[in-house]
Amino acid sequence: MPARAVATTGAILELRDITVEFAGFVAIAGLTLDVHEGELRCLIGPNGAGKTTALDVICGKVKPASGKVVLGGREITRLEEHQIARHGVGRKFQVPSVFRDLTVRQNMEVALCRAPGVLGNLFRFGNSGASEQLEKLAELVGLEEAMDVAAGALSHGQTQWLEIALLLAQDARLILMDEPTAGMTAHETAKTAELFNRLKGRHTLIVVEHDMGFIKEISDIISVMHQGRLLAEGTVREIETNAEVRAAYLGSGGISGA
Amino acid sequence: MEGQHKHPIWAKLVGYAAFCVVILILPLFITDDYLLNKLARYLVFGLVAMALSISWGYAGILNLGQAVSFGLGSYCMAMALKLRTIPIQTGAEGLPDFMVWNNVKSLPWFWEPFHSYGFAIAAGVLVPTILALLIGTFVFRARVTGVYVSIITLALLVVINLVVIDRQRLTGGFNGLTDLAPLELFGLTFDPYAHATYYLIAVSLGAALFLGLAVVHSKTGLIMQAIRDDENRVRYFGYDVAAYQTFALCLSAAVAGFAGMLYTLVMAFASPTFLAVPVSLSIVIWSAVGGRASLLGSAMGAIIVTGVQGSLSDTPAFLETWTLIMGALFIIVVLFLPRGLISLVDRIPLGGSARRRAAAATGAASRSGINAG
Structure with a gap:
């Protein structure tokens, strides 16, 4: 598939013909994907389909062997992770990673990356007027009482919430989430769905998820990946009735059981 | 972590100020110049251990080549x-004299500028800093982490030695x-047994502690600690991790170089043993015993360990066994106080912070927030 002209689709994120290889193993084989501003896109697919690798390519953790990543009309394919982050890409990993020795408040201050320079930050103390914003965020995720608790002392669920708060503090244009509801209770999952629906529109989100119930709650359009390629794209109803998708999930109990 | 109180900044400031007052008034009670000289040496060790705390305790970089900076500073002076x-x-x-003995005909070019005190003092800080900048740039841009950084810095130390x-x-x-002349500056003579030398060292340590405290409490200090916890996560927030790590290494090297210059004053000689592996390892032990994640803890760790070491090795009864006793002390502290002796202080509850917590709890309850987890 030849690379199409860049920036004709009006999408905030364009993946063009991305190929990723790990020592001979082709993790992604010619993936092309468009995501529009303010959209919440779910990325699903059987294990090994290349979903997480796709997120890794967007945020710069993995450099593709070929292909292009374009964010808001600018190519970011070869930039370093922190440069891509400065262009407005936020990432939540599958394994919750917060700064365990820092308090919840300090965690959020780190995420609030207004000026990334070493020397400038030497003369910045406290949270320079952002205190109210951080309190509001903490309230949004129910951590307002834990602001001065070390993040390492939080429960698993609270840690997930803190990570989401960090992404909000970072205020990225494009937020990449890898299985945000993993390990959450049904109640917490419902609350996360509510939060995501609020984020939609102001932020653009790409969510890798397995929980079809959750996906139905939040998603407009689903992209299905299979063997490193885009297999199908459409609404929940379209995807559930798609013959190719059924075939890809064959043997794993169908899409809802994956 | 559990059972510990994070003391507010004012409590830290009081603690640091109290320490400075103590080291500044100590000479009033000491008539023995030999003892004063020993104390001055311990304070220099405190300064170099505090420097390691910046890179190791705050940024997670275990620099086993700290003696490089210390030694180079010492040689510059x-x-x-x-x-x-x-x-x-x-x-x-x-x-x-040694050049004459070695048949050197004229002063080597790099010795020339050391006729100037200003140049020498600047070099004592800048040479280690620039070296740290080079090492840091190569090592951290290549994303070398953890024990490999320690191995590289240790190897560098051995090579320079x-x-x-x-x-x-x-x-x-x-x-x-x-056979060094004493430093004469601002009409003062800094010979090893002079009060002026002690005060110079005590004031330097005090100033370094407060400056260091300002750095670690700045946003840069916060990012350094975040990098220590999870450097990859920091990257995805948009920070150039290598730049922060290099900064921590350079700041630490600058302070250690300055400490090295002071050490020359207090010893009246410079030796390759200042720039050697045992010194580097000692600095790590001092910082670990005192508390690597605390500047004051590391400084006090150095003073306590070298003080105990000095008095034990001076006591005839322990002449044979003092290294054994020191080793046992180190193991005990690391096993039972992994955050060092300073963690004992952290366990002291402060009236103020207890009140604050109570107020925060009632405040939160009245706001009736949603409870996650």
Whole structure:
């Protein structure tokens, strides 16, 4: 598939013909994907389909062997992770990673990356007027009482919430989430769905998820990946009735059981 | 972590100020110049341990080459003082004695600028800093982490140590630089047993502690700690992790270089043993015993360990066994107080913070927030 002209689709994120290889193993084989501003896109697919690798390519953790990543009309394919982050890409990993020795408040201050320079930050103390914003965020995720608790002392669920708060503090244009509801209770999952629906529109989100119930709650359009390629794209109803998708999930109990 | 109180900044400031007051008024109670000289040495060790705390305790970089910075600082000062020493054999404008013995005909080019105190003092800080900048740039841009950073810095230390010993004609070799004139600056003479030397060191340590405290409480300090916890996560927030790590390494090197210069003043010589593996390892032990994630803890760790070491090795009863006792103490502290002796202080509940917590709890309850988890 030849690379199409860049920036004709009006999408905030364009993946063009991305190929990723790990020592001979082709993790992604010619993936092309468009995501529009303010959209919440779910990325699903059987294990090994290349979903997480796709997120890794967007945020710069993995450099593709070929292909292009374009964010808001600018190519970011070869930039370093922190440069891509400065262009407005936020990432939540599958394994919750917060700064365990820092308090919840300090965690959020780190995420609030207004000026990334070493020397400038030497003369910045406290949270320079952002205190109210951080309190509001903490309230949004129910951590307002834990602001001065070390993040390492939080429960698993609270840690997930803190990570989401960090992404909000970072205020990225494009937020990449890898299985945000993993390990959450049904109640917490419902609350996360509510939060995501609020984020939609102001932020653009790409969510890798397995929980079809959750996906139905939040998603407009689903992209299905299979063997490193885009297999199908459409609404929940379209995807559930798609013959190719059924075939890809064959043997794993169908899409809802994956 | 559990059971510990994070003390508010004012409590820290009070603690740091109290320490400074103590080291500044100590000479009033000490009549023995030999003892004062020993104390001054311990304070220099405190300064170099505090420097390690910046890179190790705050940024998670275990620099096993800290003695490189310390030693280079020490040599910079010693070179300036050596040039002020009038050689016995050759008279006022003659070459330093060891060069004469080694048949050196004229002063090597890199010795020339050390005729100036200003240059020497600047070099004592800048040479280690620039070296740290080079190492940091290469190591951290290549994303070398953890134990590999320690191995590289240790190897660098061994190499520099060998070069200094091997280039006897230029460096004094194994003997180091001895027979040094005392530093004379601002009408004061800083000889090893002078009160002026002690005060210079005490004021330097105090100033470094407060400056260090300002750095670690700045946003840069916060990012350094975040990098220590999870450097990859920091990257995805948009920070250039390598730049922060390099900064921490450079700041630490600058302070250690300054400490090295002070050490030359208090010892009246510079030696390749200052720039050697045992010194580097000692600094790590001091910082670990005192508390690596605390500047004051690391400084006090150095003072306590070297103080106990000094008095044990001076006591005839422990002449044979003092290294054993020190080793046992180190193991006990690391096993039972992994955050060092300073964690004992952290366990002291403060009336103020307890009140604050109570107020926060009731405040939160009245706001009736949603409870996650």
